[in-house]
Amino acid sequence: QVQLVESGGGLVQAGGSLRLSCVASISIFSINAMGWYRQAPGKQRELVAVVTSGLGTTYADSVKGRFTISRDNRYTVTLQMNSLKPEDTAVYYCSAKVNVVDYWGRGTLVTVSS
Numbered sequence: 001q002v003q004l005v006e007s008g009g010g011l012v013q014a015g016g017s018l019r020l021s022c023v024a025s026i027s028i029f030s031i032n033a034m035g036w037y038r039q040a041p042g043k044q045r046e047l048v049a050v051v052t053s054g055l056g057t058t059y060a061d062s063v064k065g066r067f068t069i070s071r072d073n074r075y076t077v078t079l080q081m082n083s084l085k086p087e088d089t090a091v092y093y094c095s096a097k098v099n100v101v102d103y104w105g106r107g108t109l110v111t112v113s114s
Helices: none
Strands: 004-007 010-013 018-024 033-039 046-052 057-059 067-071 076-081 090-098 101-104 108-113
Touching: 004 090, 018 033, 018 090, 018 108, 033 067, 033 076, 046 067, 046 076, 057 067
Parallel strands: 010 108
Antiparallel strands: 004 018, 018 076, 033 046, 033 090, 046 057, 067 076, 090 101, 090 108
């Protein structure tokens, strides 16, 4: 079992920045991939960014050039979000894949005002 705890969400004006953190209960080096997903009201959950154990990264087209995912230390993955837009408003969820099992955090709300 892996517990994931997100933090760093909040209210920001368009053009601003936020940094989300996800702390895992086990070493992230034991996790195949960690990522951030988001779900806006009335929409399906979507991939934002993923980083693999080999440090490969994948980003949604909508956030390329604005968001950066990184493994900061043994237990933490962060998502640096710059040039935020109102359409980035959503609940952001941290995820971890260990072998074939996916784990999820409870989410942190990001609200971008215009």
